[in-house]
Amino acid sequence: MPEPTHLLIAFAAGATPAAREALRALRLPRLERLLQRLRPLPPEPVAEHAPETPHERALARAIGLDTDAGRTPWAAHALHRAGGEPGPHAWAWITPCHWQAGMDQILMQDPAALALDAAHERGLFEAMQAWFADDGLDLRLDAPGRWLARGELFRDLVSTSVDRVSGRDVAAWMPESPQAARLHRLQSEMQMLLYTHPVNDARAAQGLPAVNSFWVSGAGALDEAPAPTGAPELDLSLRNPALRQDWTAWAEAWQRLDATRCAELAAEMDRGAPVRLTLCGEQAWQSFETAPQGFFQRVSSLFGQMPASKRLEQL
Numbered sequence: 001m002p003e004p005t006h007l008l009i010a011f012a013a014g015a016t017p018a019a020r021e022a023l024r025a026l027r028l029p030r031l032e033r034l035l036q037r038l039r040p041l042p043p044e045p046v047a048e049h050a051p052e053t054p055h056e057r058a059l060a061r062a063i064g065l066d067t068d069a070g071r072t073p074w075a076a077h078a079l080h081r082a083g084g085e086p087g088p089h090a091w092a093w094i095t096p097c098h099w100q101a102g103m104d105q106i107l108m109q110d111p112a113a114l115a116l117d118a119a120h121e122r123g124l125f126e127a128m129q130a131w132f133a134d135d136g137l138d139l140r141l142d143a144p145g146r147w148l149a150r151g152e153l154f155r156d157l158v159s160t161s162v163d164r165v166s167g168r169d170v171a172a173w174m175p176e177s178p179q180a181a182r183l184h185r186l187q188s189e190m191q192m193l194l195y196t197h198p199v200n201d202a203r204a205a206q207g208l209p210a211v212n213s214f215w216v217s218g219a220g221a222l223d224e225a226p227a228p229t230g231a232p233e234l235d236l237s238l239r240n241p242a243l244r245q246d247w248t249a250w251a252e253a254w255q256r257l258d259a260t261r262c263a264e265l266a267a268e269m270d271r272g273a274p275v276r277l278t279l280c281g282e283q284a285w286q287s288f289e290t291a292p293q294g295f296f297q298r299v300s301s302l303f304g305q306m307p308a309s310k311r312l313e314q315l
Helices: 017-024 029-037 054-063 074-081 118-134 178-195 198-205 239-244 247-270 295-304 308-313
Strands: 005-009 090-097 099-101 106-108 138-143 146-150 213-221 233-235 275-280 284-289
Touching (some): 017 247
16 A cells, blocks of 8 residues: 655644634635544644654654654754764754843744844854864754754753744753753853854844854754655644744635645545645644545544534644
8 A cells, every 4th residue: 555645734723822713713624624534543742841842743753763752863864864974973953043031031032033144154153163162062054044063962962842942931941961051051151152243243233133042952863764764744834923923824824725735635535545644733743544434434524523623722
């Protein structure tokens, strides 16, 4: 039997009252069709302060990287997928970011909102690289807005994903451990270095937020590469409005997604192809898959299914 087409939708639901209100007003007819005809698997809850989001846990399960929370070696896996050689080393992603200090909390803004251009990024990278090297960390440019680092410090480190902490108080995800203490010291050193860096002076003149810290995520070693099976299609089109808590834009993005990828998945299901849908909110994820159905099951699915909004509210 062929591998099912697997669509994994991140940020499919929000946990705030405003998110719930936007969800209840949504009309998603193609998603409704899919949920009426696909068999639901048990939902998988994820703790509020878990280091990874539900969509990251679901993706790890789907590609064979299911590990203890906060120990999924995403950086090493990405390096392997890109044709690199992670070897036996431990790797992590380093994301330049802006921490906004308040009266009793420090919020991390979504790094994507920094609008960090190539010249500014290169200047910050070159300033920070030597400091990382002094701590035994080999820092490299990877993708725009995200760097790659190698070092034993990352081998047993529990790290929190950027998507989990964006827009939230960083204190909840800064655990105490010998490795974390070294990183906290390095973060403090980088905050002092960046405070007077010319790149931040130029950014201030342009009305842009300062890059005043960094975040570590995806830490660990890839002990064994997962089998090259078909990975799900991860759809992140709901991410940015969800992290901005712009629920009007999020609802509009959901309607576009319903009219495109959900419609395409429903068409594949109509052709008899196996399909799988995974919906991920902030508190849980749940998969739905093709399954043979008898007449009474079909009748039950047509008249007994809950609306899509009710399904999504459970995530």
